[in-house]
Amino acid sequence: xxxxxxxxxxxxxxxxxxxxxxxxxxxxxxxxxxxxxxxxxxxxxxxxxxxxxxxxxxxxxxxxxxxxxxxxxxxxxxxxxxxxxxxxxxxxxxxxxxxxxxxxxxxxxxxxxxxxxxxxxxxxxxxxxxxxxxxxxxxxxxxxxxxxxxxxxxxxxxxxxxxxxxxxxxxxxxxxxxxxxxxxxxxxxxxxxxxxxxxxxx
Amino acid sequence: xxxxxxxxxxxxxxxxxxxxxxxxxxxxxxxxxxxxxxxxxxxxxxxxxxxxxxxxxxxxxxxxxxxxxxxxxxxxxxxxxxxxxxxxxxxxxxxxxxxxxxxxxxxxxxxxxxxxxxxxxxxxxxxxxxxxxxxxxxxxxxxxxxxxxxxxxxxxxxxxxxxxxxxxxxxxxxxxxxxxxxxxxxxxxxxxxxxxxxxxxx
Amino acid sequence: xxxxxxxxxxxxxxxxxxxxxxxxxxxxxxxxxxxxxxxxxxxxxxxxxxxxxxxxxxxxxxxxxxxxxxxxxxxxxxxxxxxxxxxxxxxxxxxxxxxxxxxxxxxxxxxxxxxxxxxxxxxxxxxxxxxxxxxxxxxxxxxxxxxxxxxxxxxxxxxxxxxxxxxxxxxxxxxxxxxxxxxxxxxxxxxxxxxxxxxxxx
Amino acid sequence: xxxxxxxxxxxxxxxxxxxxxxxxxxxxxxxxxxxxxxxxxxxxxxxxxxxxxxxxxxxxxxxxxxxxxxxxxxxxxxxxxxxxxxxxxxxxxxxxxxxxxxxxxxxxxxxxxxxxxxxxxxxxxxxxxxxxxxxxxxxxxxxxxxxxxxxxxxxxxxxxxxxxxxxxxxxxxxxxxxxxxxxxxxxxxxxxxxxxxxxxxx
Numbered sequence: 161x162x163x164x165x166x167x168x169x170x171x172x173x174x175x176x177x178x179x180x181x182x183x184x185x186x187x188x189x190x191x192x193x194x195x196x197x198x199x200x201x202x203x204x205x206x207x208x209x210x211x212x213x214x215x216x217x218x219x220x221x222x223x224x225x226x227x228x229x230x231x232x233x234x235x236x237x238x239x240x241x242x243x244x245x246x247x248x249x250x251x252x253x254x255x256x257x258x259x260x261x262x263x264x265x266x267x268x269x270x271x272x273x274x275x276x277x278x279x280x281x282x283x284x285x286x287x288x289x290x291x292x293x294x295x296x297x298x299x300x301x302x303x304x305x306x307x308x309x310x311x312x313x314x315x316x317x318x319x320x321x322x323x324x325x326x327x328x329x330x331x332x333x334x335x336x337x338x339x340x341x342x343x344x345x346x347x348x349x350x351x352x353x354x355x356x357x358x359x360x361x362x
Numbered sequence: 363x364x365x366x367x368x369x370x371x372x373x374x375x376x377x378x379x380x381x382x383x384x385x386x387x388x389x390x391x392x393x394x395x396x397x398x399x400x401x402x403x404x405x406x407x408x409x410x411x412x413x414x415x416x417x418x419x420x421x422x423x424x425x426x427x428x429x430x431x432x433x434x435x436x437x438x439x440x441x442x443x444x445x446x447x448x449x450x451x452x453x454x455x456x457x458x459x460x461x462x463x464x465x466x467x468x469x470x471x472x473x474x475x476x477x478x479x480x481x482x483x484x485x486x487x488x489x490x491x492x493x494x495x496x497x498x499x500x501x502x503x504x505x506x507x508x509x510x511x512x513x514x515x516x517x518x519x520x521x522x523x524x525x526x527x528x529x530x531x532x533x534x535x536x537x538x539x540x541x542x543x544x545x546x547x548x549x550x551x552x553x554x555x556x557x558x559x560x561x562x563x564x
Numbered sequence: 565x566x567x568x569x570x571x572x573x574x575x576x577x578x579x580x581x582x583x584x585x586x587x588x589x590x591x592x593x594x595x596x597x598x599x600x601x602x603x604x605x606x607x608x609x610x611x612x613x614x615x616x617x618x619x620x621x622x623x624x625x626x627x628x629x630x631x632x633x634x635x636x637x638x639x640x641x642x643x644x645x646x647x648x649x650x651x652x653x654x655x656x657x658x659x660x661x662x663x664x665x666x667x668x669x670x671x672x673x674x675x676x677x678x679x680x681x682x683x684x685x686x687x688x689x690x691x692x693x694x695x696x697x698x699x700x701x702x703x704x705x706x707x708x709x710x711x712x713x714x715x716x717x718x719x720x721x722x723x724x725x726x727x728x729x730x731x732x733x734x735x736x737x738x739x740x741x742x743x744x745x746x747x748x749x750x751x752x753x754x755x756x757x758x759x760x761x762x763x764x765x766x
Numbered sequence: 767x768x769x770x771x772x773x774x775x776x777x778x779x780x781x782x783x784x785x786x787x788x789x790x791x792x793x794x795x796x797x798x799x800x801x802x803x804x805x806x807x808x809x810x811x812x813x814x815x816x817x818x819x820x821x822x823x824x825x826x827x828x829x830x831x832x833x834x835x836x837x838x839x840x841x842x843x844x845x846x847x848x849x850x851x852x853x854x855x856x857x858x859x860x861x862x863x864x865x866x867x868x869x870x871x872x873x874x875x876x877x878x879x880x881x882x883x884x885x886x887x888x889x890x891x892x893x894x895x896x897x898x899x900x901x902x903x904x905x906x907x908x909x910x911x912x913x914x915x916x917x918x919x920x921x922x923x924x925x926x927x928x929x930x931x932x933x934x935x936x937x938x939x940x941x942x943x944x945x946x947x948x949x950x951x952x953x954x955x956x957x958x959x960x961x962x963x964x965x966x967x968x
Contacts, residue, residue, distance in 0.1 A: 196409070207398070208406070208454050209413045211507045223863040224882025252410050253505050255489060255497075257829040275881075276830030278916050279964050283885070284763065285482050285509055287457060295457075303455050305413050305509075307487055310884050349765070356760030358885050359688065361753070425661040426680030459627040477679075478628030480714050481762050485683070486965065512682050551967070558962030560683050561890065563955070600813070608814070611802070612858050615815045615911050656814050657909050659893060659901075684891050689913055691861060699861075707859050709817050709913075711891055 205302035206290070212306035213259045214286055214347075215246040216354040217268060217313045219328060226358045228328040229351070230313065231339070232267055235324060242344040245351070246311065249304075256280055256307065264311060268326060273315030282307040283357040286350050297346040310354060331360040407504035408492070414508035415461045416488055416549075417448040418556040419470060419515045421530060428560045430530040431553070432515065433541070434469055437526060444546040447553070448513065451506075458482055458509065466513060470528060475517030484509040485559040488552050499548040512556060533562040609706035610694070616710035617663045618690055618751075619650040620758040621672060621717045623732060630762045632732040633755070634717065635743070636671055639728060646748040649755070650715065653708075660684055660711065668715060672730060677719030686711040687761040690754050701750040714758060735764040811908035812896070818912035819865045820892055820953075821852040822960040823874060823919045825934060832964045834934040835957070836919065837945070838873055841930060848950040851957070852917065855910075862886055862913065870917060874932060879921030888913040889963040892956050903952040916960060937966040 196204065204210075217230030231243045248263035250256065257276050264274040286306040288299035317326045329339065334355075340348050355361040398406065406412075419432030433445045450465035452458065459478050466476040488508040490501035519528045531541065537557075542550050557563040600608065608614075621634030635647045652667035654660065661680050668678040690710040692703035721730045733743065738759075744752050759765040802810065810816075823836030837849045854869035856862065863882050870880040892912040894905035923932045935945065940961075946954050961967040 204406070204410070206454070209452050209456075211411045211413050218884060220881075220884055223861075223867060224884055225863060226884050250411050250507065252408070253491060253493070253496075254411075255829075256487060256507070257831060261829060275826075275918075278824060278826055278830055278832050278918060279889070280487050281483070281485065281963065282487065283483065284761075285458060285484065289455060291455070294455075305452065305458070307507075307509075312881075312884060352765055353760045353763070356757045356765065357688075357887065359757070361756055361760065420682060422679075422682055425659075425665060426682055427661060428682050457627075459629060463627060477624075477716075480622060480624055480628055480630050480716060481687070483761065486963075514679075514682060554967055555962045555965070558959045558967065559685065559890075561959070563958055563962065608810070610858070612810070613817045613856050613860075615817050654815050654911065656812070657895060657897070657900075658815075660891060660911070685887070685889065686891065687887065689862060689886050689888065693859060695859070698859075709856065709862070711911075711913075 202301070209303045209305045211250045212247060212286075212288075212304045213250060213256060213263060214306040214308045214350065215260060215264060215274075215311040216308070216351065217246055217264075217272075217274070217311050217317070217326075218358070220312050226310075226331070226355075226360050228330055229334045229355075230268070230317065230326050230328055231334065231343075232319075232326055233324045233342075234322060236344070241324070241342055243339060243342040243347075244344055245347050247306065260309060260311070264313075266320065267323065268313060269316070269318035269320060271315045272313050272317045275312040275314065277309055277311075280307075282309055284308050284350070284353050288345060295346075296349040299345055308350060308354070310358065331355050332362045335362055404503070411505045411507045413452045414449060414488075414490075414506045415452060415458060415465060416508040416510045416552065417462060417466060417476075417513040418510070418553065419448055419466075419474075419476070419513050419519070419528075420560075422514050428512075428533070428557075428562050430532055431536045431557075432470070432519065432528050432530050433536065433545075434521075434528055435526045435544075436524060438546070443526070443544055445541060445544040445549075446546055447549050449508065462511060462513070466515075469522065469525065470515060471518070471520030471522060473517045474515050474519045477514040477516065479511055479513075482509075484511055486510045486552070486555050490547060497548075498551040501547055510552060510556070512560065533557050534564045537564055606705070613707045613709045615654045616651060616690075616692075616708045617654060617660060617667060618710040618712045618754065619664060619668060619678075619715040620712070620755065621650055621668075621676075621678070621715050621721070621730075622762070624716050630714075630735070630759075630764050632734055633738045633759075634672070634721065634730050634732055635738065635747075636723075636730055637728045637746075638726060640748070645728070645746055647743060647746040647751075648748055649751050651710065664713060664715070668717075671724065671727065672717060673720070673722030673724060675719045676717050676721045679716040679718065681713055681715075684711075686713055688712045688754070688757050692749060699750075700753040703749055712754060712758070714762065735759050736766045739766055808907070815909045815911045817856045818853060818892075818894075818910045819856060819862060819869060820912040820914045820956065821866060821870060821880075821917040822914070822957065823852055823870075823878075823880070823917050823923070823932075824964070826918050832916075832937070832961075832966050834936055835940045835961075836874070836923065836932050836934055837940065837949075838925075838932055839930045839948075840928060842950070847930070847948055849945060849948040849953075850950055851953050853912065866915060866917070870919075872926065873929065874919060875922070875924030875926060877921045878919050878923045881918040881920065883915055883917075886913075888915055890914045890956070890959050894951060901952075902955040905951055914956060914960070916964065937961050938968045941968055 218226045219228040221227045234242050236242050246263055246267045250259040260276050286297050286308050287295055288297040288304040289295050290300055290303055292298055319325045420428045421430040423429045436444050438444050448465055448469045452461040462478050488499050488510050489497055490499040490506040491497050492502055492505055494500055521527045622630045623632040625631045638646050640646050650667055650671045654663040664680050690701050690712050691699055692701040692708040693699050694704055694707055696702055723729045824832045825834040827833045840848050842848050852869055852873045856865040866882050892903050892914050893901055894903040894910040895901050896906055896909055898904055925931045
């Protein structure tokens, strides 16, 4: 980072360099999703719980307080718009940190500069059941157990092919009825839990 | 509970009644371990991470501070004595609360009166890798991702057939070299994390 | 506890014995509120933050999930009804565990059998500012910094002289508009944070 | 930040700009330490608990895992070298975020770029008692109740006049006997709790 006149030179740590994803994917012991064919995996999802990570992308102010929440806007298979958190399963022999970075990059793009938290204590564990009404979170495909983290993001997010946009909303905006009505899988409950944990529930 | 002379009558809540396991197992939507034959499950454990719960049984003093830690003593397949925490996998469509109660009953007996914590935020998430040296926790059978809880126990624990005993140790005793050397899977690291979380790391 | 026909004898740990408060107050190194005269303390409250503990009394089901929240109903100096959480300051040389037990006994009576949590990590820290609008929590008397805990209660609660009643409400009931409108100091925000932490925010 | 050839332009958020401390001190409602004369404050410290923040400065790797711990080296009034965490009291009407930033700047210098965590849930609460032997943490001046946070630091730290240096140590190095023997106030216990919370206790 070249020095700017009037601003003292600051050596930023590697955390600010968008280089780790390449490093990560080459060092990760990664058997890939292809190891299961889709039919086999669809059946497995009906027989055992699948471990996931869920992440709530946030923009922080200078004092560390959350200013905005990032929600992905997608179009589902029936053409309905849905809002989602960053989410994905943990692969065999993949660490939780690797899974968080991989899914953040998948969903937010390579320049998002996500900050995986120093402690892996999740703010909650989300249980998605395939049977409607079993709990607040519902995933018709599977029983998923998701470790839920707050993910500060400092760079530019670029929506990927399967997402229409990533929208940054204040806590109040994120809980507006029109936004809430678009959230899928019951994730509005998870968002409220995150906001409460962050001291930002409106 | 009949009144005892000199002691004011206290209506204890259901939490003190050792009745819930029967209730739980009848209401749980339980496909059972038998749904996988052992060979198939052994192969699956090599292909995807398996979700576990780990629990550190504790005896609390009147002020809530931990006084003792419960460690299971088992004899492994080669006749070696090993010390373990309460541990087991989460079944398909089983809630984390149900899994904690089921494994606590399996390992501590039906009269242990375990107190599943009111919040499901774990104190940490343990990652057991099958490859030695990948992390601090190692399980040669599988990649397990375990949600870790402190489990206060108020009743009598009875060792089951596959456990030789359940020993209650103070934090200092639990970290004595002879006890530590018997702990398997690297769980001493988990025990230290639990004790630190509890403010009781010697 | 005498054996009941058909129920196996269970030796309960001291946690179930309503004896500790006497023990506590005799062992606590307690300089007492009287050490400050009211005028001096009122002035101090305007000069430095005062450390508090806040506790959300809860009734747990057999699986550890919260079923009910306890709210104190008081009549304030102007005769208005107000709902409050258990709350009080930490005295000089008093431990947080002692302060939690002392205030639980003050507010819930001697037979409440509160369970101080094994870990002193609070679910949040509440900041009450004396200036209206500075934050969500407001205490006109002082700047209070309150460590917030969930307090499972297993015995009988008896309202004390300065409280009209202790009402047990489900999470949904506790957030009904007529209840919320009676909550003072902005504590509804704290209650929501507790419910979110407990996975019970409606 | 000017674009560097070959590196995609990234708009960093304000978090990376060392501007907030000036902003903070002008907006904080700050009565200052001078509001108490030293004698009066010394007496108050003997009459009521004083609210503190403690922070463990850390350097994070690209995956968020802690790589190094920062310990301040000071010379105490008797000329002994002591190691300390970032620490300081919360002022009247000062928020916890403001207090963390103020003390980080005091102890680490204005270019440290500390990242105050998005959630104010501390990893533990430290209780320092003035009477030796009451607990693990001991402060002969006072009964202090300190909210403890992990504080990622991304910039350059400059030791201030009353600190000889800030040394960055790996978790293993930080717990070497010669370092531990220099830690004051029993803070080695706090450091171990932080490392356990971070999954980095050796």
